[in-house]
Amino acid sequence: MKEIIAHIKTIEHGFKHIIEAGDSILKNQTQNHFALSIKLLDDESYQVRMLATYMLGQLSIMHPEALKLLETRVAEDPNWRVQEMLAKAFDHYCSIKGYEQSLPKIKIWLADPNPNVKRAVIEGLRIWTGRPYFREHPKVAIHLISAHRSEDSEYLRKSVGNALRDIGKKHPAEVSEELSTWNLEDKKAFFTYRLAKGK
16 A cells, blocks of 8 residues: 555656556455545645545445545545546546436536536536437537536636537537527626637
8 A cells, every 4th residue: 555655646647547556455355445535535645635536436336425525525625636536536426327317416516616516527527428328418418518607717617618619529509509598798608608619
């Protein structure tokens, strides 16, 4: 364990080494993985907190308390890399549970007051229409994402605009139809609109 932690602290970029470390730890059935994840969240190193976040994502299907920690404590982490791992963790949860079956939880996270929680959904499920269910129901994805076009958080609006731009590559008519309904006098919505149009 000490060797794994020491190794990931030496690497500043990427996710592969974090995922490999997490998978290695999770293979050890003698450990309490949930308790270990909580302990790792206290580490000063963002790499170790990324590891904890990855592990909680892997545990989230069987342990609702792991998903709750992602939604609350991890979402408060100030490091953007940890937030990127949170997005991956939430997508893992949805993938295993099933995207259609995850819709109630997706909507709960999208209604959270913390923009990091909302962004975890929008970033995690990108490209949404490459995912089961949303592939066949692109308008559902477009509607869920577009509802956040005027958020106060520019960080979140960038995610919204970029996600819509990506979806528009496969579903240009549906995205254009949605964008045509926006009030572009709203400066925040216009900011998102320009990103969605790729301008």
